[in-house]
C-alpha cells in the first residue's frame with residue numbers, strides 16, 4: 358500500500374532521528390537536511406537507503422543531490438514509490 | 440593407463456600464528472594535505488575520521504616495508520624464516536608488472552625457496568590471501584604461509600583531488616598461517632561485483648607513457664603520452680562506494696558470522712577494512728554489535744592502506760592490549776573490483 362505524505366514525513370523523521378539523532382518533531386517539510394538537520398552528505402546516503410527500504414522506492418545517486426529538504430524527499434517518494 | 444595419484448594432504452585446520460606490521464616513519468597530518476586542496480581539518484575528520492596517515496620515504500619501498508612486517512610476524516609466530524613454505528603478497532602499488540615482489544621478499548627474509556606470488560584484490564587482498572593460505576595449509580601445499588598486505592598508496596594519490604587526497608596511507612601488515620588442531624579461520628564469504636569496476640579505479644593505464652613503437656601500429660607516435668599527461672592515480676565515486684560499503688558489506692559481514700556459527704554476542708573484536716570511520720561506525724550499527732566488541736579504528740592515524748589495513752589494525756589492537764590472543768575476531772575487506780572477503784578468525 359502506497360504511503361501518504363504524512364506517513365512518509367513521519368517515516369523520514371524516524372530515519373533522520375535514528376541516523377543523525379535529531380528529535381522527530383524537528384523534521385518538517387521545509388527543513389533542509391544539511392542546513393537544518395545536521396545530516397551531512399554521507400548521512401544523507403544512509404537516510405536515502407533507509408528510505409528506499411522503508412518505502413519501496415529506488416533513489417539513484419544522481420537524484421539524491423536534488424533532495425535538499427524533507428519536502429523534496431517526501432515528494433520524490435510519493436511519486437516513485439512502488 | 441591412469442595411475443592412482445596420492446592426494447594432497449595437510450593439516451586438519453589452519454590458524455593465524457603471528458602478526459607483524461610496518462608503518463613508515465613520516466606522519467602526515469591533515470594540515471599538510473590542505474596545501475593542495477581546498478578543504479579543512481574539520482571536514483576531513485568529520486567525513487573520514489582520518490587525522491594523520493603515514494607516507495613512505497624513498498627507502499621505505501614495498502619490499503622493505505614487507506620485509507620488516509614479515510620479520511615481526513615470523514618472530515611472533517615463533518618460527519624461523521626457513522620454515523616458511525609459501526609467500527603471498529597482496530598489493531596494488533608495486534610498480535613492476537614482473538617479477539612478483541613476493542619472490543624478492545621471500546629471498547630477503549631468508550626463506551629459501553618457498554612458493555611466492557602476488558595477488559591483486561585491492562582492499563580485500565588480505566582476506567583473499569588468508570583464504571588461499573588456509574587452503575594451502577590444509578591441503579599440504581605448505582606448512583607455514585606468510586601473507587603480506589602492503590601498499591604505498593601515496594604513489595597513486597592525486598594530491599589535488601579533493602575526493603581522495605586525504606584518504607590513503609602507506610604501510611605493510613603480515614600474518615603467518617599454519618596448522619591447527621581446532622578450526623581457527625572460519626569459512627570465507629567472498630565475491631566480486633564487476634559491474635561496479637569503474638567506481639574505484641586507476642585513472643590511466645601505464646601504457647599512456649609508451650613512446651616506443653606499438654605492435655601493429657604505424658610508429659612511435661601512435662600511443663605516445665600527451666605532453667603533460669596527468670600521473671595515474673586512484674579515483675573513486677565516493678558516494679556510490681560509501682553506499683555499497685555501508686549496506687552491502689554489512690550483509691557480507693553478517694553472512695561470515697553466520698557461516699562461522701558465531702553470534703555478535705560471541706564476538707570479541709571487529710576488524711573491518713580501515714577505509715573510513717563513517718563506514719566502520721555504520722557497519723557496527725547495522726550489525727548491532729554489542730558494546731563489549733572491540734572495534735578497530737586504526738584509520739584515524741593510518742588512513743586507508745588497502746590490503747595492509749586489516750593486519751596493521753590487528754597488530755595494533757594486540758600490541759596495545761585492546762585485544763588478546765585467542766579472541767574471536769570478524770575481519771572484512773572490501774574495495775576496488777569491486778571485491779570483498781569476510782571471515783571469522785581466532786587472533787594469534
Ligand SMILES: CC(C)(COP(=O)(O)OP(=O)(O)OC[C@H]1O[C@@H](n2cnc3c(N)ncnc32)[C@H](O)[C@@H]1OP(=O)(O)O)[C@@H](O)C(=O)NCCC(=O)NCCS
Pocket residue numbers: 398399476477478479482483486487562601602603675676677678680681684714715718743773774775
Ligand atoms: C570520499 C568521501 C569522504 C567524500 O564524501 P562525500 O560526502 O561523498 O563528498 P561529495 O563529493 O559528495 O561532496 C559533499 C560536499 O563536500 C564538499 N567536499 C568534497 N570534498 C571535500 C573536501 N576534501 N574538503 C571539503 N569539502 C569537500 C563538496 O564540495 C560538497 O559540498 P556541497 O554539498 O556544498 O557541494 C566519501 O565519499 C567516502 O569516504 N566514500 C567512501 C570511499 C572509500 O572509503 N573508498 C575506499 C573503499 S575501499
